[in-house]
Amino acid sequence: xxxxxxxxxxxxxxxxxxxxxxxxxxxxxxxxxxxxxxxxxxxxxxxxxxxxxxxxxxxxxxxxxxxxxxxxxxxxxxxxxx
Amino acid sequence: xxxxxxxxxxxxxxxxxxxxxxxxxxxxxxxxxxxxxxxxxxxxxxxxxxxxxxxxxxxxxxxxxxxxxxxxxxxxxxxxxx
Numbered sequence: 001x002x003x004x005x006x007x008x009x010x011x012x013x014x015x016x017x018x019x020x021x022x023x024x025x026x027x028x029x030x031x032x033x034x035x036x037x038x039x040x041x042x043x044x045x046x047x048x049x050x051x052x053x054x055x056x057x058x059x060x061x062x063x064x065x066x067x068x069x070x071x072x073x074x075x076x077x078x079x080x081x082x
Numbered sequence: 083x084x085x086x087x088x089x090x091x092x093x094x095x096x097x098x099x100x101x102x103x104x105x106x107x108x109x110x111x112x113x114x115x116x117x118x119x120x121x122x123x124x125x126x127x128x129x130x131x132x133x134x135x136x137x138x139x140x141x142x143x144x145x146x147x148x149x150x151x152x153x154x155x156x157x158x159x160x161x162x163x164x
Contacts, residue, residue: 001117009124009126019125019126022125022149023127025148026127026144029144029148030140031129031137031140031144034127034128034129034130035083035128035129036126036128037125037127037128038125038126039123039124039125039126040124040125040126041121041123041124042089042091042121042122042123043104043120043121043122044091044118044119044120044121044122045105045108045118045119046116046117046118046119047115047116047117048115048116049115055113058112058113059113062111066104066107066108066111067104
């Protein structure tokens with residue numbers, strides 16, 4: 001079994017109002033010196049069997065188009081157990 | 083500057099309909115053998131200065147109560163640059 005984790009984050013030039021709101025709350029609740037907060041999504045995908053090159057290619061294709069919106073988001077994909 | 087990443091995921095015993103929907107889409111779009119998908123949130127927090135013990139304690143307190151709902155979610159916190 002393999003576990004693939006895909007982190008999806010807004011591109012840095014895109015305004016992140018949710019992150020901004022969280023930043024305000026963190027500061028109000030006593031965490032000083034927060035310079036920036038970004039909120040993203042994370043997908044944890046469990047696969048039967050190993051991750052071969054073909055599967056990895058398909059995963060990148062799906063991560064870049066289904067799991068993230070390439071216009072405003074970047075994704076990071078890592079295989080945790082191969 | 084320090085970067086702290088907080089991953090928030092539904093507890094494993096909690097049903098995740100969003101993850102289930104993503105799982106269905108991944109399979110339909112050609113990724114075979116997906117046994118499970120969970121969708122979570124990720125917070126990337128940039129802090130000025132170092133993360134000392136006091137800051138870390140505060141971060142855990144806020145991650146466990148503000149960023150996640152302890153009834154249905156677990157969180158994982160890691161410091162990426164200290």
